[in-house]
Amino acid sequence: MKKAAGYQSISVPEERLDEFFQVVQWAFVGEWLLEDRQDYVDALPVERARGLQVTDERRGEFGEIAAVHASFGTEMIVPDARRVSTAGLSWLGVHPAHRRRGLMTAMMHDHFSRSIARGEAVSALYAMEAAIYSRFGYGMGAQTVKAEIPRGSKMWPVEGADDLTVRLERADFDQHDQLVSDLQARLTRPGTILNPVGSGRNARFTDPVGNRKGMEKWRLAIVEDRGEPVAYAFFRRRADSSIGIHDGVCQVREFGALTPAASQRLWQTLTDFDLVETTYTENLATDDPLLHQLKDARGARSKVIDNLWIRLLDVPAALQAREYFHDCDVTVALTDKHVPDNAGTWRLRIDGGEAEVTRTDAPADLSMDVRHLSTVYLGGTSVESLSAAGLVREHTAGQARELAVAMMSPVAPLANWDF
Known part of the structure; x- marks a missing residue:
């Protein structure tokens, strides 16, 4: 395993999480609100939080944490809806005062060796800067369509969509985790990441105030077929207006649907809120049913970017x-x-x-x-x-x-x- 001179790999205990988060804030350029701390703790797989701490005072203050990463133990859907044991790498960052010293390489090797020892055959991540991860063997395994969908966009009718019902509720871990997990586990698209085990499982429900940018807290849309959930989406809205014209926005984060009808019913709801002119989403597959169901696909202004990065271990x-x-x-x-x-x-x-x-x-x-x-x-x-x-x-x-x-x-x- 590659080591960085003057630094030691450690597991970060719960009592040092504030040090962990300080490195993250420096690495990802941002100032977190104190009131959001618990949200970040809840989103972190604490038992798999790792760091590099200084052991040579020529490198910095002895014992300080200079770089961090963590990973989710999970499974990923692969072709034929099979599953492969996967390490979902996240929270990876180096404090800017410690860059160019081989810390990123040391952390990647730490992640690889520990993941392989646990029997995780694949590592997956979202890349803030794609060029970083290519040199460690990651390839762009999936792409996503970012779209801006105008309110009330017309769709080609899908049989059964009008027969489905919708519930709109405030997203709550205790109330909705099992529902979302059960639906997620029934999705068959390759690249789907299933709910992780251990701490950090409720990461999708965390909602730091500092991330909302004036929007409401996460809501959950649940589509049901005679009482059985068949689709879900996390969304939030922000009202806005100028000279009497309402041009608010709706942001859709994670969603999933089991049938074409469920997909259409879900998006009919998400693109037709009062006071909302545009619905934004970043998680459409390049062949998502919505892109075929829209009568004016060009009207959903879109661009394709990278989604999931994959590394075979x-x-x-x-x-x-x-x-x-x-x-x-x-x-x-x-x-x-x-x-x-x-x-x-x-x-x-x-x-x-x-x-x-x-x-x-x-x-x-x-x-x-x-x-x-x-x-x-x-x-x-x-x-x-x-x-x-x-x-x-x-x-x-x-x-x-x-x-x-x-x-x-x-x-x-x-x-x-x-x-």
Whole structure:
């Protein structure tokens, strides 16, 4: 494991959480309100909070925490609605007074080794700065559509949508956690992150005052089919007006729907509040049902950005956890600077949707870095497209396409929960 000279890796105990949060505020540029402290404690997986503290006074004050990270123990949906054990990396930051000393690398190696020891085959994260994580083997595993949807946007009718009912309530962990968790567990889109275990599970319900920017507290929209929940969304609104024209906004954060009708009923509600002119969302898959149901898709002003970043920690375990959609037999020469056990040539023998992954001395059909394999893991990007970009090398003609067809997902991946 890579170490930073003059620093020591530690688990951050609960009595030092204020030091942990101080580093986060410096790293992410912000001043937190004292009244919001409990919200941040509730959102942090305390038992997996880690840090680097100074052990050499030439580096700073002895014992001070200079960098932090934490991770959620969870599962992620992969193609065919299967699950893979996942470490959701979050809260990662270095105090600006300690930069350029190898602390980020030391923390990433700490995260990798501890995650692998727990049997977590994949690491996933949201990137504040994407370029940072590529060098540690993360690839952009999913993309998301950010959209601004005008009030009352017309939709193509979906059978059964009008028969569904909607409840609107203030989001509350005790009242709604199990309902949201149960719905989340029934979603099948690759990239879906299931509720974590341990502390930090209520992260989606935390609502610091400093983050609201004049908006109300989180609300929850629940769509029901004869009393059974079939969709949900976290949202909040802010009223605004100028010269008598109401142009308030609604922000939609996390949402999920089990059926096309539930999706339409949910968005009909979220885009038709009084005093609200525009509904904003950042968590639409590139093939989300809403984008097909809108009669004027262009009217929902949108742009595509990165969503979830993926890093394979245990290559054979990760590849064998998902389903494939084409039989093939391909050898891949893999490089991995940070997890050497992944490096080498692997044979992927795919038969009937199942993969057998073994080491081999045979010549490689393809060669790539682990970040490229991580990019294609959820099926949202094809191996052939990376080959066409010059990032994956094809040594045997046609093998990039063979593996691309096998690994592509019928639906676009997306993580709907921002952890």
